[in-house]
Amino acid sequence: MSAVPLRARPGVWRRLVRRPGTRPALVVLAIVVALAAVAPALPLPLPSEMDARVASAGPGGAWRVADPVSLGQLADDHPWAAALRAQVFGDAELAGVLGTDDLGRDLLARVLWGGRVSLLVGLLATLVSAVVGVGWGLVAGYVGGRLDQLMMRVVDVAYSIPFLFVVILLIAVLRDEELAGRMRALGLDRLSVLYLVIGGISWLTMARIVRGQVLALREAPFVSAARALGAGGPRIVRAHVLPNLWGVVVVYLTLTVPRVMLFEAFLSFLGLGVEPPGVSWGILASEGLESLTVLGVSWWLVVFPGLALALTLGTLNLLGDALRDALDPRLVR
Amino acid sequence: MITPRTLLLRLLGVAGIVLVVVTVCFALMHAVPGGPFDDGRDIDPAIKANLLARYDLDAPLPQQYVRYMGNVFLRGDLGPSLKLRDYSVNQVLAESLPVSMTLGVCALLVALAIGLGAGALAAARRGGWVDTLVMGGATLGISLPNFVIAGLLVLLFVFHWRLFPLTGLTSPAHLVLPSIALGLPFAASIARLFRTGLLEVLGEDWIRTARAKGLTGRAVLWRHAARPAMLPVVSFLGPALAGILSGSLVVEQIFAIPGMGSHFVDSALNADYYLASGVVIVYTVLVSTANLAVDLGYALLDPRVEGST
Numbered sequence: 001m002s003a004v005p006l007r008a009r010p011g012v013w014r015r016l017v018r019r020p021g022t023r024p025a026l027v028v029l030a031i032v033v034a035l036a037a038v039a040p041a042l043p044l045p046l047p048s049e050m051d052a053r054v055a056s057a058g059p060g061g062a063w064r065v066a067d068p069v070s071l072g073q074l075a076d077d078h079p080w081a082a083a084l085r086a087q088v089f090g091d092a093e094l095a096g097v098l099g100t101d102d103l104g105r106d107l108l109a110r111v112l113w114g115g116r117v118s119l120l121v122g123l124l125a126t127l128v129s130a131v132v133g134v135g136w137g138l139v140a141g142y143v144g145g146r147l148d149q150l151m152m153r154v155v156d157v158a159y160s161i162p163f164l165f166v167v168i169l170l171i172a173v174l175r176d177e178e179l180a181g182r183m184r185a186l187g188l189d190r191l192s193v194l195y196l197v198i199g200g201i202s203w204l205t206m207a208r209i210v211r212g213q214v215l216a217l218r219e220a221p222f223v224s225a226a227r228a229l230g231a232g233g234p235r236i237v238r239a240h241v242l243p244n245l246w247g248v249v250v251v252y253l254t255l256t257v258p259r260v261m262l263f264e265a266f267l268s269f270l271g272l273g274v275e276p277p278g279v280s281w282g283i284l285a286s287e288g289l290e291s292l293t294v295l296g297v298s299w300w301l302v303v304f305p306g307l308a309l310a311l312t313l314g315t316l317n318l319l320g321d322a323l324r325d326a327l328d329p330r331l332v333r
Numbered sequence: 334m335i336t337p338r339t340l341l342l343r344l345l346g347v348a349g350i351v352l353v354v355v356t357v358c359f360a361l362m363h364a365v366p367g368g369p370f371d372d373g374r375d376i377d378p379a380i381k382a383n384l385l386a387r388y389d390l391d392a393p394l395p396q397q398y399v400r401y402m403g404n405v406f407l408r409g410d411l412g413p414s415l416k417l418r419d420y421s422v423n424q425v426l427a428e429s430l431p432v433s434m435t436l437g438v439c440a441l442l443v444a445l446a447i448g449l450g451a452g453a454l455a456a457a458r459r460g461g462w463v464d465t466l467v468m469g470g471a472t473l474g475i476s477l478p479n480f481v482i483a484g485l486l487v488l489l490f491v492f493h494w495r496l497f498p499l500t501g502l503t504s505p506a507h508l509v510l511p512s513i514a515l516g517l518p519f520a521a522s523i524a525r526l527f528r529t530g531l532l533e534v535l536g537e538d539w540i541r542t543a544r545a546k547g548l549t550g551r552a553v554l555w556r557h558a559a560r561p562a563m564l565p566v567v568s569f570l571g572p573a574l575a576g577i578l579s580g581s582l583v584v585e586q587i588f589a590i591p592g593m594g595s596h597f598v599d600s601a602l603n604a605d606y607y608l609a610s611g612v613v614i615v616y617t618v619l620v621s622t623a624n625l626a627v628d629l630g631y632a633l634l635d636p637r638v639e640g641s642t
Contacts, residue, residue: 021469157349157350157353160350160617160620160621161350161353161354161357161617162354162575162579162613162616162617162620164579164582165579165597165612165613165616166354166357166358166361166613168582168597168598168601169358169361169362169601169609169610169613170361172601172602172604172609173361173362173364173365175602176365179364179365258476262476262478265478265480266478266480266582266583269478269480269583270582270583270586270598271602282478285478285480285481285484286480288484289480289483289484289487289587292484292487292488292491292492297488297492299488302484302485302487302488303484303485303488305481306477306481306484306485309476309477309478309481310473310476310477310481313476313477313478314472314473314476314477316476317472317475317476318472321472
């Protein structure tokens, strides 16, 4: 662990955007997130809207009049977005831009709506992992002594547990109707269980990093000075330790988002994550692969969900690396 | 070198992890209220009682736990499969583990071959467009889920050019695409690690000496710089093997390969307690021993390393 606390230094943003590739990555990521966020207001068919007449159609796209039943459903689920859409586009919609699947569902709509779920699960799971990891590392590092040793021992053991397998077992167990009912009574639907579980197993590295930082900070001269001036534990943590942690925390969080999104995609691909009719990129990728048969090859069902995943995870990883280098000049080569 | 004492401690550590993992699996599977034979159909209570008795599921939980642990640790007996009738978990694993291991080893070889090659290329052309290209590709490769890679490979090589068969495992050609899909993300990590390692080493004095005595760039790179630069790659092999084995959960499904991964997903979905937890146990043992082997190999490559950890 580093002896010198890593802190936000001036010029981080400048160093970040000067690095080649960062600007395009930021732009691409912003576009993906924005499109997913406004998906309900875009003039597209609903992701679950089937249309046998255009089943397995290749990419193309044409304007047409939207199905009133779908518009009504959209107005029920997303009243604001539906109103906005009606204002701007009326009842026109653009169908089949990226093609359709074997049930005639619009792929562009499915990719965008799936992105909402994938990004949301990714963000929430990251948040869960941040809360647990920072809390764990902060307590272990600041209290120190026996408690520190015990808490880090737990982290060591947990590192060796094959969580992917345990999580698959856990989620399979939670599919049981009675247990699922009990979870729903606690206010936990399938999606909440998913991000809680994924976040709940992704905090180990964060805890280690934060503990190392806190150990270094605890012995830093300015903390000793604050202590000599009579500041108590909670005040030192709040005013001196936490503000100096955000650098590492932000860097590691940026790298956690693609990791947990990958995890979600993996679980959904196996049919253990988001459940149909819900859509996520993992489900779309799995449907795409299933659509490949000798009878017909709907390549767009494989390529576009994969592209969405690749763009999002790739830019996130790139930005995470760039942010780490920008915040930590010791690593600059 | 690693002393026998540390080796013994490490082996005890592996046993401890397995104990924790088995306990977690046991607790999880017995958290289901209905039990494995409650799949919606009405079964005659007498038949159900018989079934439970046959699979040792009617005893009180603590007793089941002790008996299961005893069987696993003392006799290496992982119990019967609840859904594959007349198969023991040991039999199922004896058939599927070699399949998964073959796939895993092939994927690891793919990862090493591509990763080391690309990393060396990038380091040799440091700062040039080849370097940028390789490193960009590596960032993309780390980000791509293996099922996306698999989808693209299938699209291109099975349906477009018809070079490879899609599913099953009847010839070595069936292994090509799954190994690439499984190994490529790890090739990306290895390329990064090897490039960084090489760049660090290439700045050392003894490399200059090797150059000064007239060796070609290639000889310096592979004969002198490669060995110390391999160290980060070697310590990555443990996590890589773990990742490859868990990645094969998905890849085995896509290519319909009858390995441990497909059995695990099926058994988890079908509440086949013993089989699911048997796979987890085998996986844990494999990964822990692989990590141990990696640490031993590390000590062999770098004599400065003490086996104190």
